[in-house]
Amino acid sequence: MDITDFYDTFFEEAEELLSDMERHLLDLDVDDPDPELLNAIFRAAHSIKGGAGTFGFVVLQETTHILENLLDHTRRGELTLRRDIVDTFLEAKDMLHEQMDAYRNGAEPDPVAFERICNTLKQLALDELGKSMGEPTEQAAATPEPEAAASDADSGKSPAAEAGDGGDVLRVSLLDVGEKDRQLLVEELGQLGTIVSQQGDAKRYEVDLTASVSAEDIEAVMCFIVEPEQLAIERVARPAAKAAEVQAPAQSEPADQAAAKPVEEQPVAKPATAGSGASTDKPAKAAENKAAAAKNKASESSSIRVPVDKVDQIINLVGELIITQAMLDQTASEIDGVTHSSLHNGLNLLQRNARDLQEAVMSIRMMPMDYVFSRFPRLVRDLAAKLGKDIELVTEGKSTELDKSLIERIIDPLTHLVRNSLDHGIEMPDAREAAGKPRGGKLTLSAQHQGGNILIEVIDDGAGLSRKKILAKAESNGIAVSDSMSDDDVWQLIFAPGFSTADQVSDVSGRGVGMDVVKRNIQAMGGHVEIMSREGHGTTTRIVLPLTLAILDGMSIKVGEEVFILPLGAVLESLQPSRDELYSMAGDDLLLKVRDEYLPVIALHHVLDVADARTDITESIVVIVQGEGRRYALVVDDLVGQQQVVVKNLETNYRKVPGISAATILGDGSVALILDIADLHRLSRRKSTPRSAVTNTPIQEVIPS
The missing domain is CATH 2.40.50.180 (CheA-289, Domain 4)
Structure with missing residues (x-):
């Protein structure tokens, strides 16, 4: 089996995990972080690391490994979150994305950027935890802390064996898994904890191990290799005699092999503390986690991944079917309807079925606007901080669907409109306060269907457009204008090439390029742009697009x-x-x-x-x-x-x-x-x-x- 056949699947799933990681990081309340969000962020990093290791993407694996360790300390309550720490995690997420793109294109990631992000993460660990995370390699990560090494030497136990003294073990059952995949899974399980025993055959292979990670963490890693329904994870009681047997091989293990196991990969069980986010209502929490896991499994098993070109091929065939049906209708219109009534009835039924088929196939290409809107919380957060503004982002109609070919082309125009609203539209906090407004601005992204079109709006509660300023700028640019022009015509002037009313040029906007490109791109998609504005009360930019171009x-x-x-x-x-x-x-x-x-x-x-x-x-x-x-x-x-x-x-x-x-x-x-x-x-x-x-x-x- 050629493992490269699974690259595309890994990259797609890793993209989704990185998107989830960014969304969860942005949703975190640094003063009172949600333990479930922290666990979800950790699981995303751990899953990417496991997949990267399986496919031999060393740089991606090592970067994720360092990030994962920091996230683990965070979810345990050992590292207190701050906004700058979240910013560092987001920067690391961006670097993971760049490294993944490099591997996708058959290249090696930038070593300078890799070293920089690793040093940033290690420095964060030194500053916040007061200890070194070691070099981002297996050899360096294998070096245990002096006190821990001394303690282990005195007791004759490995850290993993210490974690396994509790009496319970996790039994991971692999159902109908091939030998090669089974070996990969067992090796990965060995990284997550200490394997107590393993037995079985190709139909059902059981691995008992002691580990401090949860069943959900194990499943998240395993699902890179097998389907969720091929895994069964349960907690089983381990006899005291069995516990004693586990320590013997640990004591007799060669020193060089023991050193080769990363300390971070063998977490030591710790008592739950109030700061670690542990719940006192364990049965209720377990039931809740089980229900969530069942829901996730159901959603995964109810969907399949299909390449876009296959969907396009089906749509083209449906289009040809509709053309053929129209030809039959035209031919049948020349035939006597009374004599050939059954033929006309059959053609009417064909017409209804063809239209239903077309609508069903077109719905496959439809994607929710959340695919677009999910990109903007990070953009608004970073740009607002850069501009020194406090801006709240509100999204409406995220479930509204649009054709995939259009939804990917609308991202750039929307990004430009959002940046314009943040830079030009919404005022600085002091100016807003002086105008009797709240210091924090509000930016709304909304989407809704209207007939056969979709309306996408970018709404800000900023200063609005200045009619006088726009007319003066247009006149200085040599554009023919008059005071009798309607507001709609005046607002359309901002789409002229090279037009900008910015007082000074910044790296955000103000160069007079972009708005004409926005209009041109939207027109190329069969849509148009409308602007509504009231000076001092804000601006609404509306994009009207057809639902599909097929x-x-x-x-x-x-x-x-x-x-x-x-x-x-x-x-x-x-x-x-x-x-x-x-x-x-x-x-x-x-x-x-x-x-x-x-x-x-x-x-x-x-x-x-x-x-x-x-x-x-x-x-x-x-x-x-x-x-x-x-x-x-x-x-x-x-x-x-x-x-x-x-x-x-x-x-x-x-x-x-x-x-x-x-x-x-x-x-x-x-x-x-x-x-x-x-x-x-x-x-x-x-x-x-x-x-x-x-x-x-x-x-x-x-x-x-």
Whole structure:
């Protein structure tokens, strides 16, 4: 068996453990730390160390070993937590992540960084515990403390044997485990305690050992090699005679072998103290731990790991199925429904099943927003400390789901928005107090579904945007502005390239790069950004995204002989305009008045050069659409109907086409282009649609107020 086949599994599980470790460290109350959180952090480090040792990742194993020892002292109450100590643990977690990335890419971790973090952790141990942790190697870690060595020499017992004098042992049963894996497991158990006896066969192999670690700790290490259901751990009574037999081999063990066992790997049992977080209600605590372990096992056994490319393949096949079903529907529409009623009934059933299948498959790609939001507590904590601000982070809608391809691309734009809110938005504590606000600021990240979209908001209770300052900065940058601009238009100015109102440039923000990239990236995902702000009361930045980019509900429209698809989420209404609702502005620009709102008219046949289309707007249909937070009047010939379409990337298969976001295959096998509303408007402005393109009769030239 090639052990490298399991690298990916180790890296995935180690990533999850590091994420859990960071989350638990951030949740710790340094004044009154939760023992369960401390135990969970320790178990995460111990599990990573065990897996790293199994796969031969020496640097990762040694770094985790030193961190694990400090965490063990912390959970025993021997090391008192402070904020700076938690910061050191977080720094160590970051280093573990870098080392793991190096091994994942087939390289060795940076030795300088490794030495630096090891020295930092050892210095912390020296300062806080008053003793050396030794070098980060097996040989150095094997050196016992002088007093402990002398005590052991006098008594003739090893530390592990001392720990095993209690009379009870843990029996670890390995069920249906192969010989090679069994050897690895037994070796690891020997590192966790003293093996009393071992016996059995391939079907059930029992190992009795004395150890001060819990059954949960043992299971966390073992699960890197076998599944949870292949383990059974129970506490059994050990006869007094058996206890005496254990000490004999310990006494006769060669000195060099005894020295080769790390002292930290042979913990000495200590009485529980109030400071160690031990519970006086042991039966209740044991029952609670057992229930939690059962819940974890149930959740693990009810899920499987599937590569993303396999899910993508299934989604593509479902897309092809939907296209085939549309073709059958179109063919069946030409057949008499009375004579072939059974065929039509079968096709209707196929349509329902295909849609249910599509929704079920798409849900596999959906991930909760907690995947994104969980990255920000650390960012807010570190950046707030750097800026000298006290900021509370609130997250809402963490269970809201979004397509995996979008959820990974939204992380960078959100990170930039959060950094902007922390640096520019929320004021310094003294300034907030002077303005009658609490000294501590509040930053809220929220996510919710709205129709076929997801709304993600970054809300701060800071100073808000200054309209006057933005207009002045825009004017100095050569951007055409006027005092009559609406607030929404003014706020959109901050997305201009090179635009920044920061008084001074810092390493956090203020260089005028980033917001334009945020907008561009979100538009590339089929979404748009909206900003709402009140000066002195805070700012809300809203990102609107489609739930998925694979399949969408669209409206088919016809221009000339061409069929196009409008995303249904962008369509607001459709109407047939009259001539008195049309207004000319600034020469050839045409506006359509809809309920006291003047909308730019986009003649689709002119913008996309479609032949044989209607040229009189009063004989055409206008579809009111929305893109990038603005509304437009799109002139088309006919509305064909609503249908579900499979999105095909046009750039991958052809090239980028202005005004077009993607393509799809219709039921008759022809290709239809999916329109990009915002890009259509930009294209229309560049081509300067003449009035004659949409009306042959002069209209009133009125400049709307």
